[in-house]
Amino acid sequence: MPYEPILLARVGKPGSAALEGYRADGGYATAERAVKELKPEQVVAQVKDSGLRGRGGAGFPCGLKWTFLPKDHPGPIYLCVNADESEPCTYNNRILMEKDPHQVLEGIMLACFAIKSKKAFFYVRYEYGDAFRAVQGAVDELYAAGLLGTNIFGAGFDLDIVVHRGAGAYICGEETGLIESLEGKRAWPRIKPPFPAIEGAFRKPTIVNNVETLACVTQVMKRGIDWFKSLGVPPDPNNPRDAGSYGPKLYTLAGHVNKPVCVELPMGVTLRELVEVHGGGVWKGRKAKAVNPGGLSMGYVDVNAPLKGGDGKTEYDIPLDFNGPGRVGCLGLGTAAVTVVDDQTSMVDVLHNTCQFFAHESCGQCTPCREGTGWMLKITDRLRRGLGRKEDLDILVEVADRIGIMPGTTICGLADGAGWPVKTAVRKFRAEFEAAIKSGEKSKYAKALAMAH
Incomplete structure (x- = not known):
């Protein structure tokens, strides 16, 4: 029903x-x-x-x-x-x-x-x-x-x-x-x-x-x-820290979907169902490549990556409850704001845009966050301008891993939210980043920006 x-x-x-x-x-x-x-x-x-x-x-x-x-x-x-x-x-x-x-x-x-x-x-x-x-x-x-x-x-x-x-x-x-x-x-x-x-x-x-x-x-x-x-999902009996994911939830869809919408569903709907059914699928007849499962700070899902123990399922099939995104390396469910990136969009541009946001929004109180978000922005800017080096990818992941409440270096979680999309994007789409570095070409966004100026 x-x-x-x-x-x-x-x-x-x-x-x-x-x-x-x-x-x-x-x-x-x-x-x-x-x-x-x-x-x-x-x-x-x-x-x-x-x-x-x-x-x-x-x-x-x-x-x-x-x-x-x-x-x-x-x-x-x-x-x-x-x-x-x-x-x-x-x-x-x-x-x-x-x-x-x-x-x-x-x-x-x-x-x-x-x-x-x-x-x-x-x-x-x-x-x-x-x-x-x-x-x-x-x-x-x-x-x-x-x-x-x-x-x-x-x-x-x-x-x-x-x-x-x-x-x-x-x-x-x-x-x-x-x-x-x-x-x-x-x-x-x-x-x-x-x-x-x-x-x-x-x-x-x-x-x-x-x-x-x-x-x-x-x-x-x-x-x-x-x-x-x-409604929702009961606690996992194998996880004593799981308090369950009960009740209705408002999910918002944005990005490269045919139907950006706010939809109410019981907690635990799969990412695939949310995008393909309630969002009308990916726009322009394209396919999804990456998805934010719950807001920019939660990190990225690789829709083509196989799900461990998933019997042929991929990360696209994770349930959107409080535990689901964590199973594929994301920070959590967050605000349940699902943002879709299609297969013709450069992850270099996506990550640069992400880093630009967090560098701007860091309050600057904690040095690791203030400096770390700035460094990640400078490195991703270099990547999109075709001047990146292979070691930049390792530096990005190292910085992302070392800032935030979880490693104990900042007062609030903004740094964790800034680091998670960086490390998930680089780890899951490393081949795409390495290909961009090897080609030395400016990204489409950087070319368009250069033409505008």
Whole structure:
């Protein structure tokens, strides 16, 4: 049977962003029931038991994160909503904010009730003008209707939501960088510990949750644990660290596909099905060569490489759950933003473009990231201009391996995200890079750029 969308069920309806339409569809009834009939601990337990993992990139269990707050803290406790959706080719949060903001706002209410917070900061990416206006308009509607402020639902529940426009930087998507920006400072990620749950915004305990995660909180509390766990992929019994990949997920498709689209499916759909069925296949009658399975920072899948133990399957057949991309050397599922590279596009150009982005977006606080992203950009620029050397490929991989949280050289994960596409591209498509070096020809992009000047 075809999957019936839940998170996107109201998208496309006339007036889908308006409070009147949302309440007509049963909106805020779940939040009202929770604050009147449940204790905060019961909401935390239900979200924790559902297996909901954060949709922002790391996949950390949402309910478990909530339990990290200090017990019996006098307050204030804050919720920060991470809507700084700046991972390239990701736009699932934007659609929720523009088309159904009240679903997200109800999730904020539920989360704030659960963590005993009376104030939420909704941090929206600066470039998202329409999303900012939609969210601010929805918040204004709630205040006008008496659904924000004091004594909400007549249950003694108080909550204020502040919509904050971001600072226009990729690094603001990192939760402590977001908090620094929210406080009016340069968005330099903080050294951890202390973690935000202990000392976050304005030095108070803070939970940071992603937009799609909070929309899922609404649905978990509305439809129940059994419904949520009926979708997706259960934990791998051979992997004690696997918490499962439950629930619906918004996947976005971009790049060289016939139909760029945001589609909602149960977690675990294969990369091949997503591109070939939901994306209408690769454009211009071409074939896929490489794919980002979850945002630029996750690295590259070689669609023609055989899958280990895959019985004739290739990396194109990996499931898009929290474990699938890692099986083929990628960093993870990330934001589930799938970007396709066709077989007539040079990986030299693709990698140069990738390095250009991360070198620009590094905040510069950590020397390995600041210098490493710059070196990788200079080397890939040399490659595309036909001046590369074979040893450049080994240097690229070495730099990519040595920067980031995982080798322990940086404060945040931007360097890991910068290194993963470099090392996966070079390792998986080395023959193409070596052929480009041997020919000594400028790439098509470099030739076009030279002609333009």
